[in-house]
Amino acid sequence: MTYTTIAEDTRALHHPKTWVGKYVWSQDHKVIAVQYSLTAIGVGLVALVLSGLMRLQLGFPGMIEFITPQAYYQFVTMHGMIMVIYLLTALLLGGFGNYMIPLMVGARDMVFPYVNMLSYWVYLLSVIVLMASFFVPGGPTGAGWTLYPPQAITEGTPGASWGIILMLASLGIFIVAFTMGGLNYVTTVLQARTKGMTLMRMPCTVWGIFVATILGLLAFPALLVAAVMMMLDRVIGTSFFMPSIISMGEPLAHSGGSPILFQHLFWFFGHPEVYIVALPAFGIVSDLISTHARKNIFGYRMMVWAIIIIGVLSFFVWAHHMYVSGMNPYFGFFFATSTLIIAVPTAIKVYNWVLTLWQGDIHLRTPMLFAIGFIFTFIHGGLTGLFLGNVSVDVPLSDTYFVVGHFHMVMGVSPILVVFGAIYHWYPKITGRMWNATLGQLHFWITFLGTYVIYLPMHYLGLLGVPRRYYEMGETEFVPASAQWANEAITIAALTVGVAQLIFFYNMISSYFRGPKADPNPWGATSLEWQTPKTPPEHGNWGPTLPTVYRWAYDYSVPGAAQDFIPQNVPPDGAARDRDM
Amino acid sequence: MRIAIVIGLLVIGSLVFHFLSPWRQTPIASNWGEIDNALTITFWVCGAVFVALNLFLAYSVFRFRHREGHKATYEPENMALERRLTFWTALGIVVMLAPGLLAWNKYISVPQDARVVEAIGQQWQWSFRFPGEDGVLGAVATKHIGPDNPFGLNPDDPWGHDDILVEGGEVHLPIDQPVKIVLRSNDVLHNFYVPQFRAKMDLVPGMITYIWLTPIRTGTFEILCAEYCGVGHYVMRGYVVIDEEAAFEAWLSEFPTYGQTRVIAANESGAP
Ligand code: HEM
Numbered sequence: 129m130t131y132t133t134i135a136e137d138t139r140a141l142h143h144p145k146t147w148v149g150k151y152v153w154s155q156d157h158k159v160i161a162v163q164y165s166l167t168a169i170g171v172g173l174v175a176l177v178l179s180g181l182m183r184l185q186l187g188f189p190g191m192i193e194f195i196t197p198q199a200y201y202q203f204v205t206m207h208g209m210i211m212v213i214y215l216l217t218a219l220l221l222g223g224f225g226n227y228m229i230p231l232m233v234g235a236r237d238m239v240f241p242y243v244n245m246l247s248y249w250v251y252l253l254s255v256i257v258l259m260a261s262f263f264v265p266g267g268p269t270g271a272g273w274t275l276y277p278p279q280a281i282t283e284g285t286p287g288a289s290w291g292i293i294l295m296l297a298s299l300g301i302f303i304v305a306f307t308m309g310g311l312n313y314v315t316t317v318l319q320a321r322t323k324g325m326t327l328m329r330m331p332c333t334v335w336g337i338f339v340a341t342i343l344g345l346l347a348f349p350a351l352l353v354a355a356v357m358m359m360l361d362r363v364i365g366t367s368f369f370m371p372s373i374i375s376m377g378e379p380l381a382h383s384g385g386s387p388i389l390f391q392h393l394f395w396f397f398g399h400p401e402v403y404i405v406a407l408p409a410f411g412i413v414s415d416l417i418s419t420h421a422r423k424n425i426f427g428y429r430m431m432v433w434a435i436i437i438i439g440v441l442s443f444f445v446w447a448h449h450m451y452v453s454g455m456n457p458y459f460g461f462f463f464a465t466s467t468l469i470i471a472v473p474t475a476i477k478v479y480n481w482v483l484t485l486w487q488g489d490i491h492l493r494t495p496m497l498f499a500i501g502f503i504f505t506f507i508h509g510g511l512t513g514l515f516l517g518n519v520s521v522d523v524p525l526s527d528t529y530f531v532v533g534h535f536h537m538v539m540g541v542s543p544i545l546v547v548f549g550a551i552y553h554w555y556p557k558i559t560g561r562m563w564n565a566t567l568g569q570l571h572f573w574i575t576f577l578g579t580y581v582i583y584l585p586m587h588y589l590g591l592l593g594v595p596r597r598y599y600e601m602g603e604t605e606f607v608p609a610s611a612q613w614a615n616e617a618i619t620i621a622a623l624t625v626g627v628a629q630l631i632f633f634y635n636m637i638s639s640y641f642r643g644p645k646a647d648p649n650p651w652g653a654t655s656l657e658w659q660t661p662k663t664p665p666e667h668g669n670w671g672p673t674l675p676t677v678y679r680w681a682y683d684y685s686v687p688g689a690a691q692d693f694i695p696q697n698v699p700p701d702g703a704a705r706d707r708d709m
Numbered sequence: 710m711r712i713a714i715v716i717g718l719l720v721i722g723s724l725v726f727h728f729l730s731p732w733r734q735t736p737i738a739s740n741w742g743e744i745d746n747a748l749t750i751t752f753w754v755c756g757a758v759f760v761a762l763n764l765f766l767a768y769s770v771f772r773f774r775h776r777e778g779h780k781a782t783y784e785p786e787n788m789a790l791e792r793r794l795t796f797w798t799a800l801g802i803v804v805m806l807a808p809g810l811l812a813w814n815k816y817i818s819v820p821q822d823a824r825v826v827e828a829i830g831q832q833w834q835w836s837f838r839f840p841g842e843d844g845v846l847g848a849v850a851t852k853h854i855g856p857d858n859p860f861g862l863n864p865d866d867p868w869g870h871d872d873i874l875v876e877g878g879e880v881h882l883p884i885d886q887p888v889k890i891v892l893r894s895n896d897v898l899h900n901f902y903v904p905q906f907r908a909k910m911d912l913v914p915g916m917i918t919y920i921w922l923t924p925i926r927t928g929t930f931e932i933l934c935a936e937y938c939g940v941g942h943y944v945m946r947g948y949v950v951i952d953e954e955a956a957f958e959a960w961l962s963e964f965p966t967y968g969q970t971r972v973i974a975a976n977e978s979g980a981p
Pocket residue numbers: 179180182183204205207208209211212216271272273274532536539540541544582595596597598599622625626
């Protein structure tokens with residue numbers, strides 16, 4: 129039992145008096161979480177609009193005049209980078225991590241509330257710097273979200289003058305923000321759990337976010353040094369990543385650097401990044417499934433260990449992004465093996481989600497629909513990952529639309545479905561109001577089916593051989609005319625899905641003002657965040673005394689218990705069997 | 710309920726799509742059948758898992774959907790089951806990984822008798838160099854690149870004088886002979902990709918990479934650049950034409966050696 133008095137100490141809480149202190153310069157983890165989430169969703173919308181523009185170009189080449197090749201590549205780059213870093217990482221860790229960790233482990237706030245506040249404001253700065261790059265001469269960088277040198281900083285790539293500098297600066301700032309937040313999340317989980325909340329009683333959500341944060345703290349430094357080195361190459365003419373090359377017919381002054389070094393640094397960050405996004409989603413979806421199926425998560429200990437093992441292994445697979453990069457070809461054997469090994473704990477997670485449903489009492493409410501949708505898309509994306517991880521099979525597929533289809537299924541659609549499910553799930557707690565269920569369902573169906581229509585055909589275009597990052601295919605002999613129909617259909621589906629998100633925003637905003645008042649625990653959930661004295665929880669979360677935890681987070685449908693759930697803070701008695709997990 | 714049916718339909722729809730899709734691999738034109746085999750095995754294993762897991766998912770949701778009076782069971786874990794599942798998963802992984810690794814081993818082991826040709830990428834075009842009589846590609850360096858030496862050959866390296874230089878983005882290769890394609894970039898990353906050959910590899914400035922293959926049918930195949938290389942990435946195309954041996958030799962003999970281009974350049978500038 130790791131109970132410390134930090135959690136109990138209310139003196140540290142700084143109670144603000146003014147509106148500005150409460151909602152702007154706030155040190156309350158819940159307000160910071162909302163600030164993080166709204167900002168992330170705001171930039172996410174920019175990325176969504178960019179994807180719509182890209183799809184218009186691909187479906188109807190040349191229809192929109194301002195989408196030149198330059199613009200297309202700028203859109204691809206900004207879209208990818210925003211989605212991965214500024215939306216998903218910020219939303220899942222800065223948003224859900226901030227909101228959920230203290231509430232779920234029974235703390236009053238993060239351990240360092242002031243640093244937590246700074247984290248948000250620095251994140252906002254990174255977003256502003258990134259957005260500023262749309263307005264500088266030459267526009268944002270069009271180097272692809274992977275920013276591979278030498279191309280990222282040489283002429284011939286859009287935004288090589290200013291855009292790339294702002295991108296690198298923004299990434300550096302983001303990493304500072306992430307580190308401040310991340311240290312907080314880890315420390316809070318380790319030090320501020322309430323009495324009785326052992327590590328093996330924490331909900332999977334906390335486990336996912338906790339391990340993801342550790343991954344982030346270990347992986348982002350690699351990106352930081354890569355960004356700093358590239359910045360030096362670009363600004364003062366060092367040659368970390370720059371061999372002696374010509375650019376636009378003229379020799380450059382660089383010599384001796386290694387482009388592949390950058391790729392190693394980038395993917396040493398970039399692969400764990402996939403799990404930084406995936407693990408919180410895994411954790412959250414486990415809790416959604418368990419709660420709405422009224423059944424304990426199947427194999428909790430396995431689930432926790434799988435998260436940890438995946439986290440550790442994710443640092444040993446990065447070069448599977450580099451099979452055809454020209455690195456030492458013998459690495460292929462090692463990285464293919466390690467990559468396919470990671471599939472085992474990942475598969476176990478999938479089995480356990482489905483086995484949790486088995487013999488459950490499944491309430492198909494909107495959050496649960498998103499969770500089930502996630503299982504489907506994640507199975508799809510996980511399996512196509514086995515193609516790309518298996519070195520020689522990757523050779524024909526790498527850098528084709530198969531890859532685009534794969535990573536959108538596994539780290540685009542799947543986490544986004546979880547994010548939506550999670551928002552529907554926790555919205556009543558966060559706002560104290562209930563959303564409209566019909567609109568929620570409508571939003572689910574369009575998003576779930578629409579994304580499958582978008583991404584399934586992409587895999588087949590990739591199998592055919594259509595390369596990614598192509599402004600247009602033009603006349604290419606091996607590509608039949610029918611491929612363009614696929615592109616048109618994909619574009620129509622993408623625009624539909626994009627516009628359908630308005631249903632979500634309408635539902636969230638109108639329910640905030642006019643939704644019916646929510647029950648404090650509408651789903652009958654066991655974890656602590658649903659047991660707060662007030663809904664929405666106040667600053668300090670728990671009123672005068674902290675909750676004490678007596679059981680794991682999954683006492684659903686316990687035989688003999690009066691209700692089909694027993695909250696974590698209910699002491700054992702004759703009726704409810706105590707399980708000390 | 711509805712979601713269970715829809716997931717079932719999605720599984721069926723995916724299978725139908727898979728079998729009816731007009732977008733499938735191009736007919737192969739190289740010896741890399743092993744890669745296709747590994748891909749096919751992966752398709753079958755993954756396809757089976759996809760169908761089985763999702764149908765089980767759909768069935769579970771259907772069968773255990775909430776109804777009045779229905780209650781969930783309480784079963785925290787079942788270690789025996791988890792161990793069985795782990796074992797079968799690991800087995801499936803091995804079945805896919807083994808052919809994948811074997812194919813990779815072949816992919817990176819160039820046969821001794823492979824003919825050498827160099828493909829050079831430069832924003833946004835392809836050119837090629839054959840080693841000439843001596844079978845050796847002469848030394849090159851960025852600093853030698855100039856209007857009359859686009860390949861950057863070192864004028865003082867005797868091995869380079871008989872190198873045959875092919876500009877214009879089209880290269881011919883003889884059928885049924887293994888060829889090692891040495892890859893070099895003058896500026897940024899590119900990737901030599903011919904879908905019908907299956908093989909692909911990045912060109913990395915500052916270093917030399919390679920792929921090898923044996924063309925197995927004649928024809929003209931398009932080279933696409935498959936590593937993003939700036940705004941012209943999507944128009945960086947070239948052609949590989951697979952010929953019978955004699956036609957290939959005839960084609961090759963039309964191109965000048967580096968030595969010849971120097972003589973021409975020297976004559977034009979009036980130097981001795
Ligand atoms: C409706 C939603 C979305 C659509 C229609 C969409 C569409 C696209 C398109 C058309 C491309 C460019 C393909 C190419 O030319 O190579 C792309 C690239 C990308 N997308 Fe998305 N996307 C969506 C959502 C997401 C999400 C949620 C993520 C989060 C992970 C994401 C991450 C990426 C990344 C990382 C790239 C690669 C960028 C690059 O090649 O540099 N996308 N997307």
